[in-house]
Amino acid sequence: MSTTIATSAPKLRSGLTIGHRRRVVGFLFVLPAFIITLIFFIVPLFMAVWMSLHDWPLLGIPQFIGGRNYSQLFQDKQFRDALSFTLEYTLLVTPPIFLLAFVLALLVNNSRRGVGFFRTAYFAPVVIGLGVSSLLWVWLLNDRVGVLNAILLELGIIEKPVIWLGDRNLALGAIVVSIVWKTVGFTMVLLLTGLQAIPDELYESAMVDGASGWDRLRHITLPLLRRTLALALVLSVIGSLLAFDQFYIMTRGGPQNQTITVVYWIFLNSFTYFKMGYGAALSLVMLVFLVLLSVVQLYLLRADSAA
Numbered sequence: 001m002s003t004t005i006a007t008s009a010p011k012l013r014s015g016l017t018i019g020h021r022r023r024v025v026g027f028l029f030v031l032p033a034f035i036i037t038l039i040f041f042i043v044p045l046f047m048a049v050w051m052s053l054h055d056w057p058l059l060g061i062p063q064f065i066g067g068r069n070y071s072q073l074f075q076d077k078q079f080r081d082a083l084s085f086t087l088e089y090t091l092l093v094t095p096p097i098f099l100l101a102f103v104l105a106l107l108v109n110n111s112r113r114g115v116g117f118f119r120t121a122y123f124a125p126v127v128i129g130l131g132v133s134s135l136l137w138v139w140l141l142n143d144r145v146g147v148l149n150a151i152l153l154e155l156g157i158i159e160k161p162v163i164w165l166g167d168r169n170l171a172l173g174a175i176v177v178s179i180v181w182k183t184v185g186f187t188m189v190l191l192l193t194g195l196q197a198i199p200d201e202l203y204e205s206a207m208v209d210g211a212s213g214w215d216r217l218r219h220i221t222l223p224l225l226r227r228t229l230a231l232a233l234v235l236s237v238i239g240s241l242l243a244f245d246q247f248y249i250m251t252r253g254g255p256q257n258q259t260i261t262v263v264y265w266i267f268l269n270s271f272t273y274f275k276m277g278y279g280a281a282l283s284l285v286m287l288v289f290l291v292l293l294s295v296v297q298l299y300l301l302r303a304d305s306a307a
C-alpha cells in the first residue's frame with residue numbers, strides 16, 4: 001500500500017504560506033529604507049541626468065541640448081584648473097592624515113592609565129562642524145587679530161603680520177593643516193579599531209621568536225591592517241575630492257580663483273551663474289569618478305580576503 005506525503009507548505013488562516021508571509025514581512029522591513037533611497041537618491045539621480053541634457057537656467061524654460069554640456073567640459077579651463085587643484089589638495093592632505101593617525105592609533109592602543117583621556121582629546125576636533133572649524137581657523141590666521149601672527153611676532157620669527165589666506169600656496173598649506181587637525185581623529189579611530197582586532201597572541205609569539213618592533217609592525221600589523229587601511233584611504237580620498245566648505249569659508253576661491261575645487265566650481269555654476277544643467281553634468285562626471293574609486297576599494301578588499 002502506497003502512502004502519499006504532503007509536500008505543500010502549511011497555510012495560515014489568511015491563506016498565505018509561512019514562506020510567503022516571511023517574504024512579505026521582510027519586504028515591509030526593507031520598504032522604509034527603499035522609500036528613503038528612492039526619494040533622496042534614485043529620483044534626484046535621474047533628475048540630474050535629465051537636467052544635464054538641458055540648458056537649465058534657475059529661472060526660465062529649460063531647453064534640450066543633448067550632450068553639449070558634457071562636450072563643454074573639455075573646453076572649460078576653469079574646470080581643468082579646479083580638477084588639478086583638487087587632486088593637488090588630495091595628494092597633500094592624505095599622507096599627513098594617515099601618518100599622524102597611525103602614530104596616534106599606536107600610542108593609544110593600550111590599556112594604560114589615562115589613555116581614555118588622550119583618545120577623547122585626539123578625537124574631539126572631529127565632532128566640531130567643518131564650518132565652525134573653518135571659521136575658527138580664519139580667526140587664528142587673521143593678519144590683524146589672529147593668534148598665530150601674534151605668537152610668531154612675539155617669538156621674532158616674522159617681522160610683520162602674514163596674510164596667510166592671501167597667497168595661493170600659503171592658503172593651501174593653512175587649509176591642509178586645518179583639515180589634518182579636524183579629521184585625523186576619525187582616521188585614528190578607524191585604525192585603532194583595526195589594531196584592536198589583531199590577536200595579541202601573534203605579537204607574543206613573534207616576541208618569543210625574537211622579532212623586533214619593526215619586524216612585528218612590518219609582518220603582523222601592516223598586513224593584518226590592510227583592509228582597514230584601504231577603507232580609511234578611500235574615505236579620506238573621497239572626502240578630499242569633495243572638499244568645499246573649508247575653501248568656501250576660508251578663501252572664497254581666492255586669490256584670483258586659484259583655490260577653487262571641483263565641488264566649488266559645481267556650486268558656482270549652479271547657484272551663482274545659474275547654469276543648472278552644466279552644474280548637473282559636472283556633478284555626474286564627479287559621481288562616475290567616485291564610483292571608480294569605490295570599485296578600486298572593493299578590489300582591494302577582495303584581494304585582501306583572497307590573500
